[in-house]
Amino acid sequence: GAGVSQTPSNKVTEKGKYVELRCDPISGHTALYWYRQSLGQGPEFLIYFQGTGAADDSGLPNDRFFAVRPEGSVSTLKIQRTERGDSAVYLCASSLEGGRTYNEQFFGPGTRLTVL
Amino acid sequence: AQSVSQHNHHVILSEAASLELGCNYSYGGTVNLFWYVQYPGQHLQLLLKYFSGDPLVKGIKGFEAEFIKSKFSFNLRKPSVQWSDTAEYFCAVKGRGSSGSARQLTFGSGTQLTVLP
Numbered sequence: 001g002a003g004v005s006q007t008p009s010n011k012v013t014e015k016g017k018y019v020e021l022r023c024d025p026i027s028g029h030t031a032l033y034w035y036r037q038s039l040g041q042g043p044e045f046l047i048y049f050q051g052t053g054a055a056d057d058s059g060l061p062n063d064r065f066f067a068v069r070p071e072g073s074v075s076t077l078k079i080q081r082t083e084r085g086d087s088a089v090y091l092c093a094s095s096l097e098g099g100r101t102y103n104e105q106f107f108g109p110g111t112r113l114t115v116l
Numbered sequence: 117a118q119s120v121s122q123h124n125h126h127v128i129l130s131e132a133a134s135l136e137l138g139c140n141y142s143y144g145g146t147v148n149l150f151w152y153v154q155y156p157g158q159h160l161q162l163l164l165k166y167f168s169g170d171p172l173v174k175g176i177k178g179f180e181a182e183f184i185k186s187k188f189s190f191n192l193r194k195p196s197v198q199w200s201d202t203a204e205y206f207c208a209v210k211g212r213g214s215s216g217s218a219r220q221l222t223f224g225s226g227t228q229l230t231v232l233p
Contacts, residue, residue: 035221040226
């Protein structure tokens, strides 16, 4: 079956520009997560959605970062006024539901963002 | 706050050697523990998990991990590695409870394993 998909796979932009990264979760998964993985590091949590609402956005580094999931399926991570330090691989994961203690998170291939 | 420490950044082994990758975590509550693997050019995949019961858990491809609560550790082991085990391995913790931290995974910085044929 189809896994988590993310587009684009690579994005190169210039400092100060706006970017949008898309995540398409596994069908039926109500929980969706965004993580950021910098070079040589493990993934770091950014935001978690349960359905359409952001249940936990404590990992967003600042107000330049924003994410939406208007219909409870596809999610878009938006970064305004990009900075070189935003360069990283942005990972999306989904799970069946976030309400229970444990549900396996399935990860997408990531979007590699490079800010020049 | 949760944190995960992986002691080895890069491990190089010959085929058939035994493997042990260290993982220690810090969290003031009950945890779920995971090992994820990322093969070259592929996305993160779950290798094994622990959330209760027998502290020795077995995963795919002959991997196992032991949860030692007193040491806050969850080390990954494999008796005999293969060239195809070359990958990056991440330990992760997920807090249990009703708070927001029960949802997110906190990852270690990863260990790159290279198995020489």
